[in-house]
Amino acid sequence: MSPPNRRDDEIRRMLDTPHPLLPAGLAAAATARGHRILRRRRAVHAALWTLLLAAVVTAIVLAALMWPSSPPPAEPGTWWPPQN
Amino acid sequence: MPCHGGVGRRREAAETRRDAEFAAFVAGAGGRLLHSATLLTGDPAAAERLLLPTLAAVHAGWLRMRGEDPYELARRELFRRFVHRPWWRRPHGGVLDGLSPQERTVVTLRFFEGVAEEQAAAQLGLPEDRVRAIAARATAALRSAAPRPNRPAPLGATRAVPR
Numbered sequence: 001m002s003p004p005n006r007r008d009d010e011i012r013r014m015l016d017t018p019h020p021l022l023p024a025g026l027a028a029a030a031t032a033r034g035h036r037i038l039r040r041r042r043a044v045h046a047a048l049w050t051l052l053l054a055a056v057v058t059a060i061v062l063a064a065l066m067w068p069s070s071p072p073p074a075e076p077g078t079w080w081p082p083q084n
Numbered sequence: 085m086p087c088h089g090g091v092g093r094r095r096e097a098a099e100t101r102r103d104a105e106f107a108a109f110v111a112g113a114g115g116r117l118l119h120s121a122t123l124l125t126g127d128p129a130a131a132e133r134l135l136l137p138t139l140a141a142v143h144a145g146w147l148r149m150r151g152e153d154p155y156e157l158a159r160r161e162l163f164r165r166f167v168h169r170p171w172w173r174r175p176h177g178g179v180l181d182g183l184s185p186q187e188r189t190v191v192t193l194r195f196f197e198g199v200a201e202e203q204a205a206a207q208l209g210l211p212e213d214r215v216r217a218i219a220a221r222a223t224a225a226l227r228s229a230a231p232r233p234n235r236p237a238p239l240g241a242t243r244a245v246p247r
Contacts, residue, residue: 008195011223014230015179015196019119020128027110030136031103034143041144 102146110139113155117162123192124166124185126178138162159197160207163189167208180222182229187222194219 117138121131142158149157167189180188193204194215201219205212 007223007227011191011195011226014226015123015192017119017179019115020122020131022110022114022118023132026114026132026136026139027107030110030139030143031106033136033140034106034146037140037144 098147102143106143106146109142109154113158114139117155117158120159120192120196121162121166123178123180123196124163124175124188126175126181126188130175134165135162138165163193163207180226183222183225187218187225190215190218191222191226195223 114135118131118135121135121138122128125131125134138158138161141161142154145157146154166185169185175185175188180191183191189208190204193199193207194201199207201212201215205215208215210218
């Protein structure tokens with residue numbers, strides 16, 4: 001975007017010191033941590049799905065048990081159909 | 085883990101391949117990322133402490149990538165983690181000694197990683213003018229702080245470039 005700049009090049013040269021050596025066990029440690037993150041994520045997902053399923057089942061059972069029975073039709077006193 | 089025949093085996097194979105690809109990625113790009121982290125934190129030990137969770141997050145998200153560049157992902161994660169560090173863990177020392185964390189972020193992203201101004205601004209959530217201003221201020225500070233043996237010489241003189 002901006003034209004090449006001598007001052008920016010100087011900064012780039014200043015930053016581009018020799019790279020530090022990568023520690024030997026870094027990849028293995030990161031892999032182990034990544035596996036742990038994935039395992040934890042999977043456990044949380046399983047727990048949440050189980051909770052959701054349990055909530056749905058409980059709601060259905062409670063609804064079936066506690067559903068208000070429809071009131072029986074009142075025998076007398078209706079004006080329709082006219083009984084005579 | 086319930087094994088449904090082919091599904092479990094396929095998943096296991098994918099995870100094995102993921103681990104191999106990740107190891108190759110770290111072997112290839114780890115040095116550059118570690119250098120970025122060292123520039124940011126100014127301290128090799130702190131850089132390693134910053135890089136390890138970054139790489140772990142990249143590893144955890146490896147199978148979710150759909151044709152993205154893992155280096156880009158790791159760089160975003162690294163800078164995001166550095167920007168969101170608590171205020172009491174101020175970086176000091178290193179090549180960029182004396183700069184604020186934000187100036188370190190902008191200078192490293194612009195001049196070491198070579199990210200364009202617009203992308204750096206988008207990644208850091210700043211306006212582009214602000215990124216340009218921060219970079220200009222930081223470069224001025226760096227140039228005035230750096231020991232330059234060729235500074236007193238006039239501009240046309242031959243420049244003795246160290247390193």
